[in-house]
Amino acid sequence: MNTQTENHVLVHLPDRPTTLPEGDANAVGLTLGLIGDEWNLLILRHALVGVRRYGEWRTILPISHAVLTRRLAALTEMAIFEKAGVENQARRFEYRLTKRGRDLWPLLLTIWAWESAWVPEHVESLPRMVHRVCGKEFLPVLSCGACRLAVRPRDVTGGFGPSGTWERSVPTATTRRRSTSAEGGAGLFPQTMALIGNRWSAAILGAAFQGLHRFRDFEQRLGAPPTIIAERLRLFCELGVFEQTPSEERADWPSYRLTEKGRAFFPVVIVAIDWGQRWFRAPEGPALVYTHRACGRDFHARLTCDACSAPLRGNEVEVKDPA
Numbered sequence: 001m002n003t004q005t006e007n008h009v010l011v012h013l014p015d016r017p018t019t020l021p022e023g024d025a026n027a028v029g030l031t032l033g034l035i036g037d038e039w040n041l042l043i044l045r046h047a048l049v050g051v052r053r054y055g056e057w058r059t060i061l062p063i064s065h066a067v068l069t070r071r072l073a074a075l076t077e078m079a080i081f082e083k084a085g086v087e088n089q090a091r092r093f094e095y096r097l098t099k100r101g102r103d104l105w106p107l108l109l110t111i112w113a114w115e116s117a118w119v120p121e122h123v124e125s126l127p128r129m130v131h132r133v134c135g136k137e138f139l140p141v142l143s144c145g146a147c148r149l150a151v152r153p154r155d156v157t158g159g160f161g162p163s164g165t166w167e168r169s170v171p172t173a174t175t176r177r178r179s180t181s182a183e184g185g186a187g188l189f190p191q192t193m194a195l196i197g198n199r200w201s202a203a204i205l206g207a208a209f210q211g212l213h214r215f216r217d218f219e220q221r222l223g224a225p226p227t228i229i230a231e232r233l234r235l236f237c238e239l240g241v242f243e244q245t246p247s248e249e250r251a252d253w254p255s256y257r258l259t260e261k262g263r264a265f266f267p268v269v270i271v272a273i274d275w276g277q278r279w280f281r282a283p284e285g286p287a288l289v290y291t292h293r294a295c296g297r298d299f300h301a302r303l304t305c306d307a308c309s310a311p312l313r314g315n316e317v318e319v320k321d322p323a
Contacts (some may be wrong), residue, residue, distance in 0.1 A: 007134050017281045025172045026163045031276030032171035032202040034078065035107065039071045039191045041124050041207035045127075047081070048105055049319050061306040080098030080104070101281055105314045107275060109140045112265040118261050119191045124187035125322035129307040132316045134308035135234060141309075142267040143291040145300035146313075152256075153266040156292060156299050159210060162285030169287060171199035191239055195265060200224045204232050205241075208262070210267055213255045214247065241265070267301070274276065274301040 011062040012018050020026065034040060043063055051057060057068055072095055074260050075081045086092035111127060116126050116139075131138045133135050141152050160169075196202040212218055218229050236242040241262035247253035270290075277286050290299040303312040 007127075012077065012081040012100075014082055014100055014246075018079075018280050020163075020280055020282045023284045024168070024282075026165075026168040026282050027112070027276040027280035028164070028206070028273060028287045029172045030167040030280050031272050032169075032206070033071060033199070035272055036082075036171050036193075036199065036202045037071075038197055039067060039109070040075065041108070041189055041192075043071055043075065044080070044101070044104055044209060045108055047095070047101070047230065048088065048108060048289070049208035052096055053086075054095070054272050070256070075101075081280075083250055101279070102314060106140070106301070107268065108272045108302060109312070109317065110142075110271050111189055113139045114265055114268055115189060118264060122190065124234050128320040128322060130318040130320055131305045131307060131312065132318055134305060135286060136305075136307040138305045138307045138312075139252070140267070140303040141306050142270065143302045143311075144295060145302040146297040147295035148304070149292075150304070151221060151292060151294075151299070153209070153263050155294060156270070156290050158288065158299070161287055161289040163282035164287040164289075166207070167223065167239055170203045170222060194235060194239060194243065194269070196268075198232075200228050201232050201235075204229065204236070205262075205265070206269065208256070208258050209266065209270045210244070213257050214253060215256070216287045218254075218256075267303075269300075271301045271303070279287065 010018055010020070010077075020030075039061075043057060046057060046060055051060065054068065054072065057063065057072075058065070059069070072081065073108075076083050076095065078100075079098055081095040082098050085093050086094055086095055112126050112129065128137055130136065141150050142293070162296070194201065195205050200222070203224065204218055207218060207222060212221060215226075215229060215233065218224070218233075219226055222229075233242065236256070237244055239261075241261055242256045243259050244254045244256055247255050273288055277288070291297065292299040304310060305312055
């Protein structure tokens with residue numbers, strides 16, 4: 001991911017939020033550009049369980065030297081990793097997760113939970129998540145950080161904030177899904193990557209959660225080519241994430257609305273946005289502002305354990321290989 005803009009080079013510090021240039025890409029665009037890349041997610045998945053060295057990723061992942069080198073460099077530039085020498089081993093380096101990088105663990109948990117519930121076919125088995133506090137395998141439950149009640153999409157209201165526009169929220173990096181024929185399958189996140197692994201896919205999904213449902217609205221608000229919008233809408237319907245229904249205005253103007261499966265992806269989206277707005281701050285203010293209807297306070301995502309209802313913390317979550 002390139003974090004340079006036409007007139008600015010962003011400076012990322014591992015323990016402090018990045019200040020974005022006024023009027024430029026916002027936190028949503030930068031975050032979706034980062035996570036809308038399966039290699040980034042797979043590299044982070046293994047980093048969160050202790051992988052630090054280049055050779056370990058090459059052994060675990062079906063990834064080329066050039067691709068891994070580029071991804072590690074980009075993640076280091078964004079202060080997700082810090083590159084450090086290995087003690088007593090000249091010319092050996094480790095890529096250690098920073099505070100910013102470690103803070104991505106809720107995103108991985110929500111992706112695993114959604115894939116486990118809604119995607120029956122996986123080339124690789126999904127990892128098991130164990131909550132050390134209660135000792136049980138768990139699924140993360142999206143809750144309100146203020147009142148701790150579990151939330152569903154309709155429990156949260158809001159939209160664009162001071163730095164939020166459709167144009168600024170389109171992912172900043174153009175990404176390609178890896179070839180399923182050439183590189184051994186769709187990996188650990190097959191349908192997640194269909195939803196967010198392309199800049200226009202991610203933009204359309206985000207727009208659907210913002211209330212858009214007509215072809216012309218996606219086209220006008222996002223500025224994507226009509227052929228791309230048509231292809232993405234068709235794919236989302238095939239995956240069961242959208243359903244096509246006749247428009248209330250005209251029968252030949254179909255509406256594309258989120259299904260139960262599509263709405264179930266909400267925790268992934270909101271956790272990603274929450275992370276992005278903590279670590280990328282525009283001078284004008286946040287890109288998106290949400291309120292929890294039940295308590296009336298600003299909504300910030302919090303994950304709890306479905307087994308014991310306690311809040312989940314990174315050092316209390318153990319990710320295990322499949323049994």
